[in-house]
Every structure is written in C-alpha cells, then in structure tokens.
Amino acid sequence: MLEGKAILAARIRELIELTVLVDGPESMFAEAADRVAAVVSILRAATDSEPGVPAGRGWPPGVDDALEGVGNPLAPPMIIGHPGESGADGEVAALVTLGSAHEGAPGRAHGGWVAAILDHAVGRAAAQAGSPGMTVSLTVDYHRATPYGVPLDVRSRRVDQAGRKVFASAEILTDGQVTASATATLVTVRALANKAGGERPGPGSD
Ligand SMILES: CCCCCCCC/C=C\CCCCCCCC(=O)SCCNC(=O)CCNC(=O)[C@H](O)C(C)(C)COP(=O)(O)OP(=O)(O)OC[C@H]1O[C@@H](n2cnc3c(N)ncnc32)[C@H](O)[C@@H]1OP(=O)(O)O
Structure with missing residues (x-):
C-alpha cells in the first residue's frame, strides 16, 4: 500500500520535472494531458476526500507530509x-x-x-x-x-x-x-x- 503510493508519487515527481523541462507540439501536450486526466479519474474514484479541503492528516509527519512524505509528490522528499x-x-x-x-x-x-x-x-x-x-x-x-x-x-x-x-x-x-x-x-x-x-x-x- 505504502510502496504503491510512494512509486506513484515518484512517477508524478518525474511528470512535474518533465512538464517544466519539455517543449513540443500542441498535439503532444494534448495527448499527455488526456492521459493524465485518465489517471486523475482513477484516483478520484478511489477517494471521498474533496481536493483542497484540509484533511488534517495528523502527527508525526508521515507518507503524505509536505516535505518528507514519500507518498506526497510535492515533497522533494526530504x-x-x-x-x-x-x-x-x-x-x-x-x-x-x-x-x-x-x-x-x-x-x-x-x-x-x-x-x-x-x-x-x-x-x-x-x-x-x-x-x-x-x-x-x-x-x-x-x-x-x-x-x-x-x-x-x-x-x-x-x-x-x-x-x-x-x-x-x-x-x-x-x-x-x-x-x-x-x-x-x-x-x-x-x-x-x-x-x-x-x-x-x-x-x-x-
Ligand atoms: C503542528 C504542530 C507541529 C508539531 C510537530 C510534531 C511532530 C514533530 C515531527 C516533526 C516536525 C517536522 C516539522 C513540522 C513543521 C510543520 C509545522 C509548521 O509548518 S510551523 C510554520 C508555521 N507556523 C505557524 O503556523 C504558527 C502560527 N502561530 C501560532 O499558531 C501561535 O503563535 C502558536 C499557537 C504557535 C502560539 O500561540 P500561543 O497563544 O499558544 O502562545 P503565545 O503566548 O502567543 O507565545 C508563546 C511564546 O512565544 C513567543 N512568541 C510568539 N511569537 C513569536 C515570534 N514571532 N517571535 C518570537 N517569539 C514569539 C511569545 O512572546 C511567548 O513568549 P513568552 O512565553 O511570553 O516568553
């Protein structure tokens, strides 16, 4: 469970990095955006949480932590x-x-x-x-x-x-x-x- 989430977060970090670096034709961006939308729908179907609503995940920092969470794609992670x-x-x-x-x-x-x-x-x-x-x-x-x-x-x-x-x-x-x-x-x-x-x-x- 943790391992799968950590792998997903690592892939999303790659996605973020490449999105910043890449340049290319509109068609490539459109295809990539469609495929990401498909991934988003998989995750949305699996959660009742509303994006952006504070989840209050608790302490100490865990897999979803903003800085050290291996399951949080925004975390570098530390x-x-x-x-x-x-x-x-x-x-x-x-x-x-x-x-x-x-x-x-x-x-x-x-x-x-x-x-x-x-x-x-x-x-x-x-x-x-x-x-x-x-x-x-x-x-x-x-x-x-x-x-x-x-x-x-x-x-x-x-x-x-x-x-x-x-x-x-x-x-x-x-x-x-x-x-x-x-x-x-x-x-x-x-x-x-x-x-x-x-x-x-x-x-x-x-
Ligand atoms: C969530 C808790 C974290 C616990 C961690 C547990 C797990 C550990 C594991 C791993 C850690 C990893 C790392 C985690 C990092 C993530 C957390 C952040 O992102 S922190 C960044 C954002 N900071 C805020 O949002 C605070 C905002 N401020 C407040 O909410 C209040 O100020 C609060 C509750 C902290 C204190 O308020 P009062 O009312 O209880 O206390 P009063 O009486 O105002 O202050 C106490 C003393 O502090 C001084 N003080 C207050 N502000 C000061 C300032 N700016 N500079 C200097 N002194 C100050 C005061 O003068 C007073 O000193 P005198 O006792 O009278 O000597």
Whole structure:
C-alpha cells in the first residue's frame, strides 16, 4: 500500500520535472494531458476526500507530509536520518535533492524552498529534543547559491529552551559549504510532546 503510493508519487515527481523541462507540439501536450486526466479519474474514484479541503492528516509527519512524505509528490522528499548519523550528537541530519521545478533564480533553488527545508529541519530538531512545536519565527540567511539536482545535506539542532519557546538552528550544505542557514523560535505544543519526542515516523504512521 505504502510502496504503491510512494512509486506513484515518484512517477508524478518525474511528470512535474518533465512538464517544466519539455517543449513540443500542441498535439503532444494534448495527448499527455488526456492521459493524465485518465489517471486523475482513477484516483478520484478511489477517494471521498474533496481536493483542497484540509484533511488534517495528523502527527508525526508521515507518507503524505509536505516535505518528507514519500507518498506526497510535492515533497522533494526530504530523507530524515537518524540523530548523530552524520552530525554531532543531538543533531538531526537529512538529505534532500531538489529539481528544475524548484528553480528560483536561473540555475539555483528557489529561496522559498530553501526556507521550507530549513523550517522543517528546525521542526524536526525541536521534536527530536522532545519539544515538538510550531515555528513562530524563522530567520534565513542565504550565503551562496543552493543548487538543485544534487543531494543537499541538512543539519539542525535545538540550541536552547525557555519555557514553551525552543530556539533552534539549521543549515543546508553542499560540498561541505553552507549555502543557507536559519535560526528559529518554535513554541511547543504540549498535546503533541508525548506523541512526537525523539521518534521518527514509521512506515505508514501518518
Ligand atoms: C503542528 C504542530 C507541529 C508539531 C510537530 C510534531 C511532530 C514533530 C515531527 C516533526 C516536525 C517536522 C516539522 C513540522 C513543521 C510543520 C509545522 C509548521 O509548518 S510551523 C510554520 C508555521 N507556523 C505557524 O503556523 C504558527 C502560527 N502561530 C501560532 O499558531 C501561535 O503563535 C502558536 C499557537 C504557535 C502560539 O500561540 P500561543 O497563544 O499558544 O502562545 P503565545 O503566548 O502567543 O507565545 C508563546 C511564546 O512565544 C513567543 N512568541 C510568539 N511569537 C513569536 C515570534 N514571532 N517571535 C518570537 N517569539 C514569539 C511569545 O512572546 C511567548 O513568549 P513568552 O512565553 O511570553 O516568553
């Protein structure tokens, strides 16, 4: 079930990428659009959910998550590693590869996607530290171009805590150089603390 959805989402990511890149005759676009419409009708027939209506999929992030969900075609997806896997203890390490569809300035990733990755990374770090919360402030510094088409290393960690406020930081690196960094303040959501602290979501946990 999860595997099938992940494969479908991977195909749709290819479709998005190629749609951005391709040029060709009107007839080719028309044929492709018809075939995509056929796929849409398969999925529509299988769900009662209305497109665009908030589904409230719950926590922790699962297969449909906007950044790390392997079943969400909009998610690059971001692959969350085990704590300490490639960073110091207490860090969350992640890998993510963006594509042409994420381009901002020519040849580089859009700054909004860079910020989204950093936002997710600080959220993960707060949860990893046992204080899952929502970002109330995110300051992003763009140091150099963040490329797409290559794996990006993402590191984040909780820096400090004061009451419900959690302070965290994160960076994106490529070839060992920081392309963008962020500092963030998150406010803990107590109802989620016992559900999310330090746990990676398991397969199908969404
Ligand atoms: C959904 C929960 C997530 C939990 C995660 C669990 C699973 C973990 C696993 C994996 C994580 C992966 C990552 C997930 C990421 C996805 C989540 C996002 O996309 S977050 C981005 C969008 N952010 C919002 O939409 C927040 C909007 N803001 C709010 O809803 C409210 O501000 C809220 C509920 C967060 C807090 O409101 P109040 O009324 O409860 O609290 P008040 O009293 O206003 O603030 C508490 C303290 O924070 C300070 N504060 C508030 N805003 C601030 C700001 N902008 N800058 C600095 N401090 C601020 C205040 O001054 C106060 O500090 P003093 O206790 O008095 O010292």
